[in-house]
Amino acid sequence: MLLDLANAQSGPMGFFPGGGMPKGERYVNPFYGVAHKYLPYTNIDHMLWWANHFLLRFGFYRAALFRISNYFITSLNIECEDSGAKKKYEEAFDDMQWKQVLAMSGLNLLAYSNLFVSINQGFDRFLSCPKCSKVTNIDKAPGYKFSEKAEYLYKCPHCKTEYKHAIIDKPSKDLDKVTVTFWPPREIITRYEETTGESEYYWRIPEDYKKKVLKKDNRFFSKKTPRVVYDSILQDRLLAFNPKNFIHVKMPTPVGIKTDGKSIPLCMYLFDDFFMLKVLQRFNEAICFEDIVPFRVIAMGQEGNSQANPILHQSAPQWRGAVERMIEEHRRDPGAYHTFPFPLDYKQLGGEGKTLAPVEMINAAVANILNAFNIPQELYTMTLQVQALGPALRLFENSWSVLVDTYNHILDHWGSVVGKIRGLPKAKIGLTPVTISDDIERKSIIGQLVSANAIARSELLNMYGFDYREQVRKKIQEDRDAKELQEEEQAKDQLRQMAEQGGNGQQQAVSPQDVLQQAQQIAQELFPMDAAGRRQKLQEIKQTDATLYSAVKQALEELTSQARSQGASQAQQQPAPA
Template sequence: MGPSADHQGPNWLGYDSSFPNPWSDIASLHMPQTIQRALYYCEYVANQDGTYAQAINRVVSYFVTEVDWTGVGDDEADNWRKFFDESLDIKNWLAVIGKDAITYGNSFFSVLPGFKRYLRCSRCHRFEAPLRAVAEARDRLKYRWSGFKFLAQCPACGHDGEMQHVDRRVFDETSCRVKRWSPHDIEILWDPFTDDTRYVWKIPEEYRRAIRKGDLFHLERAPWEVVEAVRDNQHFLFEDGFVYHMRECALAGMRNRGWGISRMLSNFRQTWYVQVLRRFNEAIALDYVMPFRLLTPAPGDKQAGTDPLTNMSAGGNVARINSMLRHRKRDPAAWHVLPFALQYQALGGEAKQLAPVELIAQGQETQLANIGIPIELWKGSLTMQTAPPAIRLFEASWSSLPHGLNGALRFLKRAVARIRNWEEPDASLVPPTHADDLTAQQAILQLMMGGQVSPTTGLRVLRLRYRDEAKKILDDQKYQAELQARSQKEMESAAQMEQMASQPGGAGPGQAQGQGGGAPADQGAQGAQGGQQPAGPQGQALQDVASSLKIDENSPITPQEMFQRADTAASQLLGMSPTQRNSELRKIKQSNPHIHPYVVERLEAKRREASNQGREAVLQQQYGGG
């Protein structure tokens, strides 16, 4: 950690005793000497120093990107993506794991399999129920917790004694839980020859008390091995590979016993210096922002007898001035009279001149630079000319962070695959991209269009997934095909209705039957005259309906006139072909959107009327009905 007490003397590093040791400063006297004190120091700085906290957030947020799932089929990849995004909230977990690693220099977490605890009769083995159900029926089943044993009365055989606990795995959303372990509660067993480590959980005392007390909420969730460790008053040794340890590696000469060393410790002196400046800035704000205001009688000529300090009582003057000030607070617009003149003085108030603003800004810039954050990135003042080298230098100085996050992702993936019995895919975080990649993106897209790069690689630079886009394209094509089929069906139905309505008398089938029976031509003509008059022969030029419906803005129109025009337009549209009719309807909608709904309504009404007339005519001719 920091220099020990033996290294604080003047001869440390061979300095002559006649010169002071430049390394023996005030900050060195307060540097943490143990890993436990270092952890608390780093935690305190991260919680109290807003600059550090926000810097850590920006660093982690930059590297936590989307997860790329490969090596399995599309359906399996979608299952993994959905489970990690929705059930585990993978981005949030990777972010907090990264923050722990930067703050403490260490991050410990595990994936806990979900289970549900049941109680079973130890005698007949016929009764079995969830622990909570038995506990909630404590009056009927005489449930109690004593001597780290579950005791209850079996409703099947009547046995009143110890119940066996049975833990069964669950496979719902709670089947996997990500558990972060506090570094204050972790003890590392470290082998100095192989650097192998095992991890021990120092069970917190409040958790031990809850287990001993038999708190149902904790007994439902605590693995039985942890309960046994509490019973035996011991710590809990995790099995090998159960805990993932993400850490900041230290120099080989530091005997850190398997612990990582936070960057905050190497930046201890600068952090101390900045905090000293802030402390003095706070003192300046408390003492020098608001000036000390003073009122005194203006001195007069003592020889002429006009000096109020010699001719009047000082106590009376002070009381009179204080009364005036109190009255001014109640009524700022009031007038006040004094028998002598006053002079006003403001002492202090030079906080702006005394505040070490430039020193604090310089200290913060050095503080951020010492942990590898460009000040331009922190301020958001990067330009296109300086952004590429600054960001690349930033990524290089933090290369260990995305490496550790990818390791954490692989650990999570393996644990979930083992717990849920899924096929294990390949997973990694997508490398972050920024504006200076535009040239590379354009080159990749051109290679993709030339067939030299796969669409998956080409679209990935745009943060798009080729499989998703291909599915969306097929869905859009399917939707267009369905829409065209539905439109075609409607047009065919409208054409059939138009053909039936345009036949003389609406009796197309009856006329065909009469011609087949040798009916005279004039009889057919009379039948045509007895029915509805056709609007005109097919292909005849008709009047432009849309232009006839135009309404002059200077001449108002009543609703009755609008309805009559719509009825007339509908009659004209019935005589057109479906293509002409649709074209005229579009023109009407564009030129006069207010009358368009009435035209459509009257058109449908006339179609229904023609259809009904056609059916009645057919029934009358074929069956003679009236």
């Protein structure tokens, strides 16, 4: 592991106290401070423990990591030739709350520098009778018994005998049962080959989990816990993960530090900074307890003439009792007036908490930690302005490109499981790239190029998450609908003008009534025809007489509506089948 760093013999001469120059001729080693005593050099498991500790103790640290993980979650980019399948992929991922899963994966990767995740299809559990081979869904077998040895005792409904049933887990087609499981890094055992980079992963099952899932006659874990988990518990062995369903993503670790396949948490590189921050917070806590509220003291007043001082002839205990009663009365009624026969001295001791509090040092320590994580201060404080922080934001996005790769890897693997369950064609699923720092300038340039017809329009549409083919299809349909509506309005205007002219007594070759009668007759002839033949006849009429075409089309729509109403009425009047 990291034994070389902890071993004083392997370091440079004089690095640790006790070696190198004579005692009287050397300075105190600045690299061996108080924080060094707590730094876990030799155990990656202890480092992961500290990573948990930092998450729980430093709220700003957890908030910063969560904001980083959410920053790169944009919208889904599904590359699939089948538009119907693409729509089904989108609906499936929305139902499975993919954004929440990605945010969780990003937080785990940033906190531990290791992400262990498995994506499984899910299963339906059945009980198989050893006598008659009757298979029963466990959800329809409420009377089964479960033992502490993971044995299922059930009275078979077919042979009416009670036997120990075998369990059969069949892959489920229900997307709600697809599981994305994040595994605690401290519970994962890795077997790592350094020369090839190959790894095997095992789960060291916790004892409290074993007791929980083996509890007698429980009705939850006996249905939901996979069979392979029960087998590993009963055989007292590690659970080996299937490499096809298991993903391990880790942050880069310097090659000189041996970690046996895991990565050192990023927070361990800032151990001294976190330690110093906690020291400052502890001092600040002591100041808040001791120096925020001043210590108030009431004493006997001093007189200029010592011989005439009445205090000299009074009892100190009586004086103290009178002062305490006065204070008690004041607490009961802060607005009351109080009298005292002798002068008093009132002093406030302390109260310099605001001056003593190391606020600037605490803020500097927090800023150092955020800067080490490549987080712009404005992003953490939610005061980010893209125009002013373009280069810094671009550097931030490039620094965490590993997060985007991780998200895309999880989504693509997740999509293969969904496609297998739903029987959908293969699709490449990822996230739309995050380019907030370049978006304003890039969108402006692409918009100008599209206006000049220098590049394809799809480039601009893709930037806003629109599918080019779908938008072209919608635009064509929109133009067609607009044209038809315009023609209908023109026909109505012509009919209205003809009616007005007929009312004024002007002689017309054809009256509106004649047009409507002719349209009704033509509609009766066209209605029995198929859609293709009807469409051809309508086009012929449209070329010769647009007014007649609109009237015929309206008459056909009325006939279609009447036919639907008659069909519905006949269906309601038919007697129900026996």
